[in-house]
Amino acid sequence: MSYTSTEMGSDNESPFTDNGSDCRSRWEGNALKKGPWSSAEDDILVDYVKKHGEGNWNAVQKHTGLFRCGKSCRLRWANHLRPNLKKGAFSQEEEQLIVELHAKMGNRWARMAAHLPGRTDNEIKNYWNTRIKRRLRAGLPLYPPEMHVEVLEWSPEYTESRILGGDRRHQDFLQLGSCESNVFFDSLNFVSDMLPGTSNLADMVSCKTLGNGASSPRYEDFMPLLIPSSKRFRGSESLYPGCSSTIKEEIPSPEHFQNTAPQKISKTCSFLVPCDVDHLPYGNQHSPVMIPDSHTLTDGLVPTSNPSLGAVKLELPSFQYSEATFDQWKKSASPPQSDILDPFDAYIQSPPPLGREDSDCFPNCDTGLLDMLLLEAKIRNNSTNNSLYKSCASTSPSNVVGVSVSQIKSEEFDDSLKSLVHSEISISTQHNADGIPPRQREKERQPVLDITRPDVWLASSWLDHGLGIGKEAGSMSDAIAVFLGDDIGNDYMQMSVGASL
DNA sequence: AACTACTTCAACCGCACGTAC
DNA sequence: CGTACGTGCGGTTGAAGTAGT
Numbered sequence: 001m002s003y004t005s006t007e008m009g010s011d012n013e014s015p016f017t018d019n020g021s022d023c024r025s026r027w028e029g030n031a032l033k034k035g036p037w038s039s040a041e042d043d044i045l046v047d048y049v050k051k052h053g054e055g056n057w058n059a060v061q062k063h064t065g066l067f068r069c070g071k072s073c074r075l076r077w078a079n080h081l082r083p084n085l086k087k088g089a090f091s092q093e094e095e096q097l098i099v100e101l102h103a104k105m106g107n108r109w110a111r112m113a114a115h116l117p118g119r120t121d122n123e124i125k126n127y128w129n130t131r132i133k134r135r136l137r138a139g140l141p142l143y144p145p146e147m148h149v150e151v152l153e154w155s156p157e158y159t160e161s162r163i164l165g166g167d168r169r170h171q172d173f174l175q176l177g178s179c180e181s182n183v184f185f186d187s188l189n190f191v192s193d194m195l196p197g198t199s200n201l202a203d204m205v206s207c208k209t210l211g212n213g214a215s216s217p218r219y220e221d222f223m224p225l226l227i228p229s230s231k232r233f234r235g236s237e238s239l240y241p242g243c244s245s246t247i248k249e250e251i252p253s254p255e256h257f258q259n260t261a262p263q264k265i266s267k268t269c270s271f272l273v274p275c276d277v278d279h280l281p282y283g284n285q286h287s288p289v290m291i292p293d294s295h296t297l298t299d300g301l302v303p304t305s306n307p308s309l310g311a312v313k314l315e316l317p318s319f320q321y322s323e324a325t326f327d328q329w330k331k332s333a334s335p336p337q338s339d340i341l342d343p344f345d346a347y348i349q350s351p352p353p354l355g356r357e358d359s360d361c362f363p364n365c366d367t368g369l370l371d372m373l374l375l376e377a378k379i380r381n382n383s384t385n386n387s388l389y390k391s392c393a394s395t396s397p398s399n400v401v402g403v404s405v406s407q408i409k410s411e412e413f414d415d416s417l418k419s420l421v422h423s424e425i426s427i428s429t430q431h432n433a434d435g436i437p438p439r440q441r442e443k444e445r446q447p448v449l450d451i452t453r454p455d456v457w458l459a460s461s462w463l464d465h466g467l468g469i470g471k472e473a474g475s476m477s478d479a480i481a482v483f484l485g486d487d488i489g490n491d492y493m494q495m496s497v498g499a500s501l
Numbered sequence: 502a503a504c505t506a507c508t509t510c511a512a513c514c515g516c517a518c519g520t521a522c
Numbered sequence: 523c524g525t526a527c528g529t530g531c532g533g534t535t536g537a538a539g540t541a542g543t
Contacts, residue, residue: 036511036537037512055528057528058528070528070529071514075511075512076512078530079511080511107532108531108532109531109532121532122511126509126510126511129510129533130509131509
């Protein structure tokens with residue numbers, strides 16, 4: 001966009017450069033202005049709203065002669081002109097509330113704004129995108145342990161949100177089930193979409209370019225930030241206080257990462273964010289610590305000599321636990337359960353143990369994504385009476401989560417995927433009959449297997465495996481290899497082996 | 502002082518939903 | 523039932539401001 005004018009009425013632009021299709025479609029011979037609003041325009045808009053009330057924004061231009069489209073008027077009014085708007089910095093209480101709400105709702109800024117009188121969704125969004133992210137980049141925990149998670153109740157709304165919540169992309173994923181033969185590749189696409197910083201996995205597979213992919217511009221994103229921009233390196237010392245100074249000097253090539261031991265990578269790669277709990281302001285090593293730039297809770301048990309690995313991209317969907325859920329986690333080693341909560345979801349949602357010595361629940365939580373997906377599918381296949389989950393809760397969790405992809409035939413995997421998709425479709429259909437308006441339902445529902453959540457990814461050992469700090473480096477590699485086929489699979493396996501050496 | 506890089510935030514953009522016709 | 527319109531939401535952009543060199 002171009003802010004070429006700040007004076008009303010001047011610099012009328014072509015209607016076809018104005019703000020958005022809606023505005024463009026309403027072009028009737030008057031150029032609609034865009035860019036910053038002048039005080040004169042503000043006065044006109046305020047006057048209009050006083051006379052006619054809010055709404056019917058597209059009539060503003062007709063009634064006032066204001067060269068702004070309705071969309072722009074609504075935004076200006078909502079964000080700057082409407083009464084009772086709070087201006088200025090957020091208070092500590094507001095900041096805390098934003099963090100809490102974000103932990104529950106994710107990037108649902110408008111809903112968050114409803115909890116912050118006088119604040120707009122845009123304000124909250126900007127706040128989050130700047131101050132919070134800056135905090136994360138500095139390696140500070142996003143959700144301080146002293147956060148009063150009990151402030152917000154385990155309300156029906158949040159319960160429903162937690163259970164049914166989701167976003168459009170989740171639904172897109174479910175819809176993929178209609179094309180079963182492509183379910184895996186579509187799932188890869190889906191996963192690529194949901195794992196910021198990765199490129200299209202299915203494209204990678206189909207193009208059989210994994211070996212060279214990292215050096216291909218098309219797949220640079222697959223190794224995000226491996227070729228850091230100068231901007232990213234600027235100030236990297238302060239951003240990543242634990243990083244060696246070599247971070248500025250060793251800009252590795254993609255090939256470097258294919259052949260470099262993870263320990264080396266950890267020293268040279270800018271997206272690896274040291275998380276030295278000894279230096280965290282919330283120094284409780286057993287307190288939840290966000291992996292910087294993600295919403296992922298770690299258990300805070302980050303060896304000081306072994307930097308934790310931060311997420312790759314800043315903007316990630318939130319994990320959407322209720323506050324009460326989170327609170328229960330703090331009190332109990334096992335995840336809170338409900339009759340409605342899916343057993344596997346409960347597993348997925350469960351944060352790492354607050355202290356490994358304290359936890360006998362799912363100690364094998366570093367199993368990979370595909371393992372989890374497989375497990376989910378298997379649970380679906382056998383879940384008419386939740387027997388597996390019950391056994392999961394009563395027996396060694398490792399018996400359940402330790403399923404290695406390499407132990408499962410590909411056709412079995414395919415069947416499991418189909419089963420999973422069908423199960424989800426069934427659930428979706430069920431929700432259609434519950435009387436919830438489609439839009440609300442769309443906003444509220446969440447697939448039970450939320451493999452899209454970065455915390456799930458990051459909690460899995462996938463990244464760990466890829467970077468060689470995992471314990472069970474076999475299963476994910478096996479799985480990828482199986483589905484990539486011989487050529488790419490071998491390439492992938494070589495990469496994997498190389499990374500784990 | 503000049504330049505560069507980074508941050509902030511107002512505004513835009515595209516999409517989706519609800520409603521009226 | 524299909525289409526157009528009005529609205530709201532979340533993501534993105536880029537000018538202006540700020541900080542560092």
